[in-house]
Amino acid sequence: MSEEFVFPDIDEIGIDTLDAISFAPNFNEYMYKTILPFCKGNILEIGSGIGNISHHFINAGSQITLTDIRSNYIDQLKEKYANKAEGILEMDLIHENFDTEYADHLNNYDTIFAMNVVEHIKDDNQAIINAKKMLKHNGHLIILVPAFQVLYNSFDLALEHYRRYTRKSLNTLMSSHLNLIHTQYFNAFGMLGWYVSGRLLKKKSIPVNQMKLYDKLILISKIVDKCVFNKIGLSVITVGKK
Numbered sequence: 001m002s003e004e005f006v007f008p009d010i011d012e013i014g015i016d017t018l019d020a021i022s023f024a025p026n027f028n029e030y031m032y033k034t035i036l037p038f039c040k041g042n043i044l045e046i047g048s049g050i051g052n053i054s055h056h057f058i059n060a061g062s063q064i065t066l067t068d069i070r071s072n073y074i075d076q077l078k079e080k081y082a083n084k085a086e087g088i089l090e091m092d093l094i095h096e097n098f099d100t101e102y103a104d105h106l107n108n109y110d111t112i113f114a115m116n117v118v119e120h121i122k123d124d125n126q127a128i129i130n131a132k133k134m135l136k137h138n139g140h141l142i143i144l145v146p147a148f149q150v151l152y153n154s155f156d157l158a159l160e161h162y163r164r165y166t167r168k169s170l171n172t173l174m175s176s177h178l179n180l181i182h183t184q185y186f187n188a189f190g191m192l193g194w195y196v197s198g199r200l201l202k203k204k205s206i207p208v209n210q211m212k213l214y215d216k217l218i219l220i221s222k223i224v225d226k227c228v229f230n231k232i233g234l235s236v237i238t239v240g241k242k
Contacts, residue, residue, distance in 0.1 A: 017159065020206040021052050024215035030222065031115065032056040034186060035142050038239045041110025042086070044134060046093055047117035050076050058084045065109075067091035093117075093127045105134045113142035116235075119161045124173060132177050135242040141178055145170060147185055147236040153198030158205065170238045178240025185233030189221035190214065194234055 021028065032053055041063065048054045048066040050073060057064045058081055065087040066077050077088045093114075095101045112131050121127045131141050146156065146164040156164065165173075167183050174180060193210055197203045214221070225233065 017155075017205050019050070020208045020211045022050065023208050024211045024218075026215045026218040027211070027221075028052045029056060030218055031144070031186070035113055035115075035144070035237065035239075038140050038142055038182060039111045039113065040140065041136075042108065043111045043113070044105070044109040046091065046112060046114035046131065047120075048077055048088075049073055051080055053115055054081065054085070065089070069093075093130050094121055094123055095130075098130045099133070102134070107134070107136055109134050109139055110136055111140045111142065113144075115144045116146070118143055119145045119156075119163060119165070120159070122162050124162075125176070128173060128177050132242055137242060139242045140181070141174070141240045141242070142237065143170065143174065143240075144186065144235050144237045147233055151191065151194060151199075151234070153195070154202045155194065155198040155206065165236055167236050167238070170236050174238050174240045178242055180238060181241050182239040183237065184230040185228075185236050186225065186230065187221060187234040188228050188230075188232050189217070189224040190234040191232075 039057075039062070043057065043062055043064040045054055045057070045064060045066050048068050051066070054064065054066050054077070063086055066081065066085050067089055068074055068077065069090060069092050071090060074088060074090055077085070081088065091102065091105075092098075099106065112135060114127075114131065118124050118127055128141070128143075135141060146161060148166060149164045152161070152164050167185060171180055171183055193214060197207060197210060
């Protein structure tokens with residue numbers, strides 16, 4: 001991204017986006033079920049936001065710790081899940097004193113997942129290194145990020161995404177530190193709405209009505225992903241094993 005861009009209040013835009021996605025429970029469940037086969041044991045979620053995905057793990061009785069870098073999200077998570085999650089805490093995945101600050105979390109988790117988080121981090125390599133430190137031996141790291149730089153638009157700009165990925169670029173990042181066990185694209189159907197709203201209409205946050213409509217069409221989205229064999233999508237997912 002060019003340094004001349006002036007970003008809006010990322011927190012405000014982020015809240016608007018997460019709120020919009022909260023109106024798409026079927027989509028959130030689809031995302032949850034897509035990563036669920038790779039989740040096991042003691043789980044850590046990096047960047048829980050307002051709990052759109054956390055909700056499904058907690059309802060399933062999973063042993064999960066929720067984190068975010070922003071205190072306002074942590075406050076909301078505590079209101080919802082204080083007595084249900086294993087823990088809720090602020091965590092900076094690229095903290096300069098990471099090993100000291102999060103010593104109790106090193107070598108502690110069977111599964112760590114980060115959904116739409118790493119694209120916000122300039123030093124994504126260090127983010128993967130630090131996430132790996134918190135995994136037990138044979139633990140799984142699941143990363144979901146936006147796909148294809150050609151789709152970079154006003155949404156990405158407003159959310160201060162440093163980049164979008166391909167399966168190749170994400171796999172290259174992950175394979176430097178972990179053994180890859182799964183990779184796929186996700187949500188091919190969503191590419192059209194992202195392009196129209198973000199590139200043509202130049203909106204800065206996802207319209208709630210658009211998410212509600214998309215959520216009603218989730219069956220079509222699932223069918224499209226199967227038809228294209230998850231070879232293309234709005235997001236890309238890679239799972240690595242320590």
